[in-house]
Amino acid sequence: MGKKTCCTENDPFFIDYPGRIKSIQEAMANEGFDVYLGSRLRTISWTTDAFCPWRSYIVIPREGLPTLFTFVIDASRVADDTWLPEDNVRGYAPLGGQDQITQISDFIKDELKIRKGRLAYETGLSNYTPEGNLSQYEYEMFTAALPGLEFVNAHIIVDRLSLIKDEGTINRFREASRYTDVGHEAVREALVNGGWKGKTETEIAGIAECAMRKAGSEWAWSFTAGNEIASGYRTGYAGGACTPATRRELQPGDSLMVDLHAMYRLGLGDYAYNYLIAPVTDRMRWHARNYIDVVQMCIDNYREGITPLGLASMVMEMAEERGFTDYVVPGFEHGIGMMGDEWRIGLNTGPIKYWTDPNHVYQAGEMLICAVQYACPEEKIGFRYECPILIRENCCELMAEFPLDVEEID
Amino acid sequence: MEDKLKYLSPEWRDEAYRRLSAELDPEKMNYATTSLVSVYHNCPDGKERYFFVSCADGAIGDVSVGEGEPPEAEFSISGDYDVFAKMSRGELGAQAALMSGKLKLKGNMVKALKLSSLADRLNRVIATIPTQF
Secondary structure (H helix, E strand, C coil): CCHHHCCCCCCCCCCCHHHHHHHHHHHHHHHCCCEEEECCHHHHHHHHCCCCCCCCEEEEECCCCCEEEEEHHHHHHHHHHCCCCHHHEEEECCCCCCCHHHHHHHHHHHHCCCCCEEEEECCCCCCCCCCCCCCHHHHHHHHHHCCCEEEEECCHHHHHHCCCCCHHHHHHHHHHHHHHHHHHHHHHHHHCCCCCCCCEHHHHHHHHHHHHHHHCCCCCCCCCCCCEEEEHHHHHCCCCCCCECCCCECCCCCEEEEEEEEEECCEEEEEEEEEEECCCCHHHHHHHHHHHHHHHHHHHHCCCCCCHHHHHHHHHHHHHHHCCHHHECCCCEEECCCCCCCCCCCCCCCCCCCCCCCCCCCCCCCEEEEEEEEEEHHHCEEEEEEEEEEECCCCEEECCCCCCCEEEEC | CCCCEECCCHHHHHHHHHHHHHHCCCCCCCCCCEEEEEEEECCCCCCCEEEEEEEECCEEEEEEEEECCCCCCCEEEEEEHHHHHHHHCCCCCHHHHHHCCCEEEECCHHHHHHHHHHHHHHHHHHCCCCEEC
16 A cells, blocks of 8 residues: 555654745745755655655645656556655666756756756755755766756755654654664574574574564665674674674674664664673773663763763763773764665854864754764773754653663573 | 558547547546647748647547647647657657757757656657558
8 A cells, every 4th residue: 555545644653845945945035046956865754754765856846736757667666656646756777868967957957947047956065975956967967967057955844854763753753763773672582592503694684574573664774784793793893883684603702783673654763772692800890880881871861962971971971080091982973864874963163064063053953863882802892872863952862662781691 | 452541631630539539548648738739841832830749637639630830739840840750650769869959949948858758659659550651
C-alpha cells in the first residue's frame, strides 16, 4: 500500500507536506525567487516523503505543486510512495530530450513558463557523501540551458524551515527508535550466556537487522555501512566513530560496540550500546564508568538554550578532573533530520562554513543525535553512545528506551 | 504496383487516419487518452512539419499534418526529417534514435514508458502506408 492512502491528519505520523511546500513558496516570494531547484537528499526527503536513492531534483514553482525528477528506473515506485500526484513525478533517462538537464530546463521553460528571473539552487560543502549539492557540471549545464535565470544559492530556505521538527516527524523518529530497541534486544539475547562465542561482527549486524526488519524497519539507513559493529581493538580507533562490521570473531576480553540504525518513513533510529566480554578488568570498568558518566552528563544537560560548545566545555572539564580527556572526542552531537539530513547541527552560521556552529543555541523542537565516542587505542577499548533526542524547554527526550549501560557478559 | 503517397502530404494523412481507425480499436489502444506530435526538422523543402495523433479512451481522434508551429500534445518527438524517414523505412529503430539523441522526446517519461507499446502499434500501422519520401 502506498503512503498516499494511509497518511491522514489523524495518523500520528502525518506530515503536512503541502504546508511545507507553501512555506517554501512564501520564503521564495519574500526573497524574490521564481523557482526553486532542490537537489540535496535532505530537501528531497523533506518535501516529497519518498526515499529517493537515485539522483533526484525537485522543482518548486512560486505557486502550485512541485515536480520531482528522478531516475526513470525508480520513478514509478517513487510516484507510488510520495504524496505528490503521479504526473508530478518524472523519470529522466539517457534518451534524447530525457536527460536530467534537458528535461528539467525544458520543464522550467515550457511547462512553468519561466524564462527570466531568479532560480534558487543548493550548493555548499559537506563531509556527508550523499549530500546532493548541485555539481559543477550540473550548474554549468543548467545555467547554459536557462540563460535568462539568475542562479542563487538558497539552501538556507529549506534548512531554516526544517530546523524545528513537527509532531509527525518526531513520531516517525520514535517509531524508528522502537525498532533499534527491538534490534538491541535481539542482539543481547544472542550474546548472553556464552552466545557471543564464535560470532562475528557481521553476524551481529545481521541478527539486529533481521529483528528490526521483522519489526518494520525499512532500512539500516546509515551510509556508514548500516549497522556498525566493532569489537576488540576496533572499538578503540583514535577519534573513531565509524565502524562498518567486519568478519572479526569476538574474543574473550573484548569490548563490543553495537550501533544500530533503522528507518521508519524517512525517520531515523540510531542507538549504540556496549558490552564487555569476560574477563573484565578493573581498568576496563574504569573506562566504562567514565564513558557512562560522560553520556549521562550530556543527557542531563541537553535542553533549550545550551550550545554545542557549552556542553563540550562542561563535559571536558569533568574529563580533565578525572584524567580521561585523552579518550573523549570533544563533540557530543551530530545533526539529524529526515533521511539525508545527518550531519550539521542548525544552520550554516558557524565560523567554519558548513560545519556545526559551536555557538548554535538549541531551541525546543530541534532534534539531534546525542553522540559520545570514547576510545583508548593503546588499551584497545572504546565505547559509543548514539541516540536521537528531542530538545525540550528544560530537558531532552530520548527517543530510544534501551538503557544506557556497558553490560558485562560471559 | 501500389501508388505511393508523398510522406506527410494531405493524402498520406488521410490514409494514415483510415488505417489507424480501421486497425486500432480502443481495446488495442488500451483505452488510453493521450496525444503525440512528431516534429520534423529540415524537411526536403527546408520547412518544418508535424504529424499529430490523438486518441480519447482508445479511439483514434485527430490525425493531422501541417507546417510550422505544432499543436500542443502530451508527448512530442522531434528530429530531422531524414531520421524519421529512416525509421519509416525500417533502417533505424526508434529506441536507437532516442538513445543516440537523434530524436528528442518531451513529456513525462514514466507515462511514455507505459504508452510505448501503443506508440509501437501506431508506428507499425503507419509503416504499412506505401510512402514516397
